[in-house]
Structure formats: C-alpha cells, structure tokens
Amino acid sequence: MEQKEKLVVKCRWWWLLALLLLTAALGGAQGGNVTYDGRSLIINGEHKILFSGSIHYPRSTPEMWPSLISKAKEGGIDVIQTYVFWNLHEPQQGQYDFSGRRDVVRFIKEIQARGLYVTLRIGPYIESEWTYGGLPVWLHDIPGIVFRSDNEPFKYQMQKFTTKIVNLMKSHNLYASQGGPIILSQIENEYANVEAAFHERGPSYVRWAAQTAVGLHTGVPWAMCKQDDAPGPVINACNGMECGNTFKGPNSPHKPSIWTENWTSFYQAFGNEPYLRSAENIAYNVALFIAKKGSYVNYYMYHGGTNFGRTAAAFMITAYYDEAPLDEYGLIRQPKWGHLRDLHAAIKSCSKTLLSATQTTLSLGRQQEAYVFRKSKTQCAAFLENRENKEVTVPFFRIPYKLPPKSISILPDCRRVAFNTAKVSAKHSTRTMNPVVHFKSAQQWELYKEAIPNFARTTPRANGLVDQISTAKDKSDYLWYTFRFRHSSSRSFLSAFSQGHVLHAFVNGVLAGSAHGTHNDVPFTMERNIKLRKGINHISFLSATVGLPDSGAFLERKVAGLRNVRVDGRDFTHHTWGYQVGLLGEKLQIYTVTGSRKVQWKRLGRLHPLTWYKTTFDAPPGNNPVALDLGSMGKGEVWVNGESIGRYWVSFVTAKGKPSQRWYHIPRSLLKPSGNLLILFEEETGNPRGISLDTVTWS
Structure with a gap:
C-alpha cells in the first residue's frame, strides 16, 4: 500500500474513533451499528428519518406475515414495530411457548428477509388492549407482588422474562449490533400514566427498569414512551395523535425526537362506534412532527389484525384497529395506505437536507408558518403550514402558494410542492363482504345444551x-x-x-x-x-x-x-x-373434532341460552380472506377446526343500533378444502341459521 493511502486510512480510523468518543461524551447511546444524537438514530454511520408501522405477530398468522410486511414496505415503511406478549410466551410459570403465531423469531426473520428494520417493544407490560396488559395471570398469585413498581417479586419476574427475550434475540443474531434488523428496543410502556400512584416507588422503578435494560447489552438503543424523564441513555418518546404539538421534546439535547405511537384510528370496545381518523389528518400531524425535527414516526397500528381466542382486553372487540392502512384481513385500505405512501416519498426525497441543514421557522401569517431547512443556496427544503380551517395564499421566497385548510405543503427544494397533506391522490375504495356459504337449513346444525349447575x-x-x-x-x-x-x-x-x-x-x-x-x-x-x-x-x-x-x-x-x-x-x-x-363444554373441548364426540348432539330446534352449535363447511374457492357473518347471533365464542377465532357480542349494539362487530376473521391457514368444523357457544338466543361465510374484497 502506498504511503499516502496508508495515511488516509489511518486518518479515517482516527476520525471514526474521535466521532465515537464525541458521541459518548454527548450522551449518545453506543449500539454497535446503531447510535443516536440529537437529530436522529444513526445506522451504520448514517442519520435516518424512519417511518415505522406496528404489526403484532400474534394478531395475524405466520402465513400472513410475508404479505403484511411486503405491503408495509411498498407503503414506504422502513421499520416494523411489535410488542412482545409475555402471557402468550409464558402462560404457565417457567413454561415457554414460541410456536405458531407466537414465533416472534420467525416474524423478525421475515422482516429481515424483506430488508426492513425492527423495533422490539419488550415491555413486558404492554397494555395494547390485550388481556391483563400482556402480563401472565400467574403473577397475581406471587406473595407480596405489586405490578410495575419498585417491588422485588415483580422486578425479579420482569427481569427474568426480559432477559429471556433479549437472550433469544441474541441467540439468533437479530440485533443490529450482530448484523440483525432490531435497531431499537423498548422497556416498560406509558408508565407516566400510573407513576404517581406508586409515590416514591414509581421513579425508583423507572430508574431500575432503564438500568436493567441498558445492562442487557443489546448493542442498540432503548426507549421509553410517555416517560418524559426516561433516565440516562434511554430515549423518551411520544404517543398520541398530535405529537407535533403535544410532545415536550427529548429530555436531553443529545437524544432524538421520536414518536412511538401515532394512532391511525383507535381501539374499539363492544357497544362503541369505530373511530374514523382521516388520511389527511394523519399526514398533517406526521408532516408537522418531521417539520419540527422529528425523525422517527411509528403508525399504531399499520395492521391491527385480530384478537384471536380470549386475548382481547376487557370489552375489546375481536377486530383490532381495522381502520389502519392495512385492514384486519391484511388488505390495503385506501386512501389511507396510498396517501401515507406519498407522504413518505415526499419526505424521503429531501431527507438528507432535513437531517443536515439548520432549521428556522418563519411566520407567513396569523396561523401560517414555514419550517425551513437550508444548508446552502442549492440545498433547501420547507414545510408550509396552514392551521386555519380555510384556504389561504401565502408568499414564500417571493412566490405565492395556495394552502388548503388545515394542511402542510412539502417543498423538497423550497420551490416545488411535492405533497400537500390535504390533497389525496390515492383512490377511495370500498370493502365488500360477499356471502358464499349460507347455513339457513336446520338440518345443517346440531346443538348441545350446556348444563346449568346448582x-x-x-x-x-x-x-x-x-x-x-x-x-x-x-x-x-x-x-x-x-x-x-x-x-x-x-x-x-x-x-x-x-x-x-x-x-x-x-x-x-x-x-x-x-x-x-x-x-x-x-x-x-x-x-x-x-x-x-x-x-x-x-x-x-x-x-x-x-x-x-x-x-x-x-x-x-x-x-x-x-x-x-x-x-x-x-x-x-x-x-x-x-x-x-x-363450562362443561370447555372441559370436554367439544369445539375440537375429538371433544365433539364426547357429547350427544341433537337436531336444531327451539333456541335456548347457553347452547353449543355445530356444523361443517367447505372452504370458499380462491385466495380472498374469509369471514363469518354472525349478525344473527347474540354473544359467545366461535371456533374453526378447534381454533378460537375470538369472542363475539353482536347483541351489544352501538347508539346507532348496529353491532360494533358483525364479521369475524377466519384465516385461510386454518381451513381445509372440505369438512371444516365450526362450533359456536351462544350465551343468549342467537339464531345460527342466519350465519353466512363471506369472502372479503376491496374495490
């Protein structure tokens, strides 16, 4: 090697070492290939603006994962975020399960195979509208335990499980520091909501949780959401719908501004109407967060999926965040998916400028502002915000711009409008439920009456x-x-x-x-x-x-x-x-092929409360998602081929007189070509003859 080349290489190494030492001095987390500073996460030495989408592995099936991840990537998503579900993985103390929908390692490897990053929210308390907040019920019986506080019995179990998950990830080389896709982890979840109730044992628990997480040496940063005082190197993050306005900002100038939950709709309880959040509103708030130097936005949920079995929290419907960009069935919901895809493309087209230039704010009117990122005469990007509910025309660099009501225009070069949050070019589509199998005949059904004990x-x-x-x-x-x-x-x-x-x-x-x-x-x-x-x-x-x-x-x-x-x-x-x-039927597992043979089924006759119903059906042709229309039923649970697809409560209607949920997702992977066993337990007097099997399409 020539002497000059050796000198260049040596200088580069000294420069890199100096950069690492400077980052450490400023409080940036050292995470191998992932660090951070006051502007953003830094992956392999490059600052990144990242768009993330929450997809929870147990709320779909392994067969659905590749399609969900691919559609997210097509929508401009860089990162898939998921919780880890403690009560799924350790249903009995010391007995672990990582099979089927619980296979978090397989899920992360699917993400990696499609070239996306992962944010792993270990918690292990997660809330997430998940039964018991993700905590296993056996914790309840540990003497002296107080959940989520500076309490030794709880901290012992929490540390044990968190270590179990971290070691599992390490054993498969899944952290970015090992060449894997995990770039960020989370400990605890929205603790500020309850911290005051624990008095002095709240802040000390937060410090312990942060210290425990960092001490696991994952090689990637850790975050806490809704925790303004996240200690040391742990990044504090925002949750909500308007973090561009509500987030107090990083608690250190050396931490980036990140948004871990941008709610694309909201959870729905039985008896409640769905929350409809427009694509325009989501885009406006994302653009505002980025304009105010945010660098990571996660959509909660990008795909909500299904609360199979009895996993939903109190009063939660089986469908979870169905109004997300990918609906419960994994199909693209327009215009939400397309409008956010266009937003991501516009921001990424000027991301280098946004990450390297100095930001200034200019007033363009009473409720209009420009957020300008200028590095040089040729490198400039701007966000023009109109907070009013009417269209206005504003001058920016001597050029007039029309700004629609409550909108932000993105100008990647400070001249041309590449995107406006209120102008949707993606087509609007409609979901259609297509009945393909009816169960109208009494001869199709058999029943078994649950015994009423005295x-x-x-x-x-x-x-x-x-x-x-x-x-x-x-x-x-x-x-x-x-x-x-x-x-x-x-x-x-x-x-x-x-x-x-x-x-x-x-x-x-x-x-x-x-x-x-x-x-x-x-x-x-x-x-x-x-x-x-x-x-x-x-x-x-x-x-x-x-x-x-x-x-x-x-x-x-x-x-x-x-x-x-x-x-x-x-x-x-x-x-x-x-x-x-x-119930006796549960004890006998009569919702399975073997268990159903243990009782004497009778022909369908008069409808009674507390009744089990049984029939069989063939899978509909094609690949479109499948759902049961239970509009004629009351309240209960439904199984297909021994697998519970969730609780239904059709009789609990909204203020408008309609069920909160009428269709219940049957994943294709649960179905055989013919002879599928359908079992329902009905608490009330719903009529199974009104049930149909539908396929789902968008047009």
Whole structure:
C-alpha cells in the first residue's frame, strides 16, 4: 500500500474513533451499528428519518406475515414495530411457548428477509388492549407482588422474562449490533400514566427498569414512551395523535425526537362506534412532527389484525384497529395506505437536507408558518403550514402558494410542492363482504345444551363471594356462583351487583335475567322480579368476563365477578356458595373434532341460552380472506377446526343500533378444502341459521 493511502486510512480510523468518543461524551447511546444524537438514530454511520408501522405477530398468522410486511414496505415503511406478549410466551410459570403465531423469531426473520428494520417493544407490560396488559395471570398469585413498581417479586419476574427475550434475540443474531434488523428496543410502556400512584416507588422503578435494560447489552438503543424523564441513555418518546404539538421534546439535547405511537384510528370496545381518523389528518400531524425535527414516526397500528381466542382486553372487540392502512384481513385500505405512501416519498426525497441543514421557522401569517431547512443556496427544503380551517395564499421566497385548510405543503427544494397533506391522490375504495356459504337449513346444525349447575353439583365451596380473576385464573371467561335457600313466598325481588362483565341469573334452572356493564362503566347491578317456590330454591349465576383489564395502577388488585346478592332485601353475600370454573363444554373441548364426540348432539330446534352449535363447511374457492357473518347471533365464542377465532357480542349494539362487530376473521391457514368444523357457544338466543361465510374484497 502506498504511503499516502496508508495515511488516509489511518486518518479515517482516527476520525471514526474521535466521532465515537464525541458521541459518548454527548450522551449518545453506543449500539454497535446503531447510535443516536440529537437529530436522529444513526445506522451504520448514517442519520435516518424512519417511518415505522406496528404489526403484532400474534394478531395475524405466520402465513400472513410475508404479505403484511411486503405491503408495509411498498407503503414506504422502513421499520416494523411489535410488542412482545409475555402471557402468550409464558402462560404457565417457567413454561415457554414460541410456536405458531407466537414465533416472534420467525416474524423478525421475515422482516429481515424483506430488508426492513425492527423495533422490539419488550415491555413486558404492554397494555395494547390485550388481556391483563400482556402480563401472565400467574403473577397475581406471587406473595407480596405489586405490578410495575419498585417491588422485588415483580422486578425479579420482569427481569427474568426480559432477559429471556433479549437472550433469544441474541441467540439468533437479530440485533443490529450482530448484523440483525432490531435497531431499537423498548422497556416498560406509558408508565407516566400510573407513576404517581406508586409515590416514591414509581421513579425508583423507572430508574431500575432503564438500568436493567441498558445492562442487557443489546448493542442498540432503548426507549421509553410517555416517560418524559426516561433516565440516562434511554430515549423518551411520544404517543398520541398530535405529537407535533403535544410532545415536550427529548429530555436531553443529545437524544432524538421520536414518536412511538401515532394512532391511525383507535381501539374499539363492544357497544362503541369505530373511530374514523382521516388520511389527511394523519399526514398533517406526521408532516408537522418531521417539520419540527422529528425523525422517527411509528403508525399504531399499520395492521391491527385480530384478537384471536380470549386475548382481547376487557370489552375489546375481536377486530383490532381495522381502520389502519392495512385492514384486519391484511388488505390495503385506501386512501389511507396510498396517501401515507406519498407522504413518505415526499419526505424521503429531501431527507438528507432535513437531517443536515439548520432549521428556522418563519411566520407567513396569523396561523401560517414555514419550517425551513437550508444548508446552502442549492440545498433547501420547507414545510408550509396552514392551521386555519380555510384556504389561504401565502408568499414564500417571493412566490405565492395556495394552502388548503388545515394542511402542510412539502417543498423538497423550497420551490416545488411535492405533497400537500390535504390533497389525496390515492383512490377511495370500498370493502365488500360477499356471502358464499349460507347455513339457513336446520338440518345443517346440531346443538348441545350446556348444563346449568346448582349448589349441590358445584365445588369448591366458600362462605362468601370470590373474585373471578383469582378463582378462574384466566382458564375460562366463565365462573358459576351457586347457592340455595329456603323461601316461603312465590314472588320475590333479586338484586345482584357485579364488577365484570356479564351476568346471567337462573332460578331453579330457568333463566331469570341477564345484565352487563360497559367498557367505560364496568360495574353494574341486575334487578329482577323472580318467581320462587315454597321451600328450597336454587339460584345459579353465570358470570362472564369479556377479557381482563389491561391498564391502571395496581392491576393485581383488580377484581371481577359477583360481589353482592340480595333477595327481598336479605343479604346473601356471605352465605355459603358453590363454584364452578368454566363450562362443561370447555372441559370436554367439544369445539375440537375429538371433544365433539364426547357429547350427544341433537337436531336444531327451539333456541335456548347457553347452547353449543355445530356444523361443517367447505372452504370458499380462491385466495380472498374469509369471514363469518354472525349478525344473527347474540354473544359467545366461535371456533374453526378447534381454533378460537375470538369472542363475539353482536347483541351489544352501538347508539346507532348496529353491532360494533358483525364479521369475524377466519384465516385461510386454518381451513381445509372440505369438512371444516365450526362450533359456536351462544350465551343468549342467537339464531345460527342466519350465519353466512363471506369472502372479503376491496374495490
């Protein structure tokens, strides 16, 4: 090698070493191939503006993952963000499961194969409208535990699981420092929402969590969302819909401005209408965040998917963020997908200028501003913002620009408008549900009536009403409460108070009434006039949870189920009660081929509450997604070939008189060409003859 070339190489190495030392001195995280400074994440030495999309691996199927990731990439997404779901991976203490939809390693490798990065939000508390916030219910039974606080029993379990996940990622070389796609991790989740409730044990827990995460040496930065005082090298991030306005900014000049959750719609509970957020509004707020020197925006969700089985949190519908750019079925929702794709392209066309130039803000009017990034006479980019609800014309560098109401124009060269957030060029499309199989004939159905237990047939016993969460331990949504008493008159008044979520009362084996709470008002009281017989009477309550709570301080203290019972004013709360966790049909697993043979099915006749229904069907031809139209049903759960596709609650209508959710996704990978087993458990008196099997298309 020539002497001159050796000198150049030597200088380059000294320059790199000096840069690394300077970054460390300024407080930038050292993460191998990923670092950061006050402007952005730095990947392989290059500053990056990154667009990210949340896609959660258990809310879809492995067969769907490649298509979802590819469509995200086509939409201009650079990073896929996912939570890690503790209660899925460790359903029993010390017993781990990373199979099927739980295969987070396979999911990340699929992302890597398509050339995208990963943000891994380990939590391990995640909220996410996921039952118990992602925490396994067995934590509840650990003596002295207080979730998410400076509490040794909880910290031990949290550190153990977090270390398990980090080591799993390392074993597959998935961190960027190992050549993998993971560029950012998250510890905890929106802790500021509950921190004050824990007093001095809140801030100390935050410091411990940050120290624990950094001490795992992943080689990539860590973040905390909604945690303005994220300690040390951990990046504080914003969640919400308007982080360009609401984010206080990084808590250090050496940390970048990042947005971990830009809600593309909002979660939906049973009884509520869907939240519709326009593509224009999302684009406006993203453009504003970038204009104010933001460098990472994650769409929550980019694909919401499906809360299969009993994974949804309290009162959450099975469809999750269906209004995202990719709908529940993984199909492109226009114009949201296309408008954001165009936004990403416009910003990326001037990203080098945005990341290297000095930003200045110019007033263009009373509610109009220009955010200008100028590096030289030839290198300039600008965002022209109009906050008014009317169109205005503003001068910028002596050129007039028309700005639509509530919009931002992006000028990659400070002259030409490449994109305006209010002008949508992507076509609007409509989703169509196409019925292909009907189940109208009574001959297509068989039924099995769930037994209604009485006090004599239920064990264990207790002198008082037990908490449903700690008794059922998430093995079932259902808990039977039974008691018996002697009465002398025929007509009486029953009052029952419950803290979650649904209650069916049976008097001497006959349904006497039902009641339920709501997402915003969980406790409720059921009051009914009932008929009793002289002598011994049996009252049985079936209490049903619709997911477990997912948020709030002291989650381990939250309870559900029956709390107080009175008959004609007589208090039976501390009476002797019998209990039964779950249903007989669940115990026998009659939703499977093998289990369904264990009971005597009958022909469809009169409709009764607490009834199992069974039929078979052939898979529709083609590759279009498949959904069950359960518009004729009430409330329950549905299985296809032994796999639960979720809870339904069609009878809980919105203020407009429509179900919050009518169609329920059946992933194609669950289906066989013919002879698919369909089982429903119906709590009410829904009619299965109104069900149809539909395919899903957009046009």
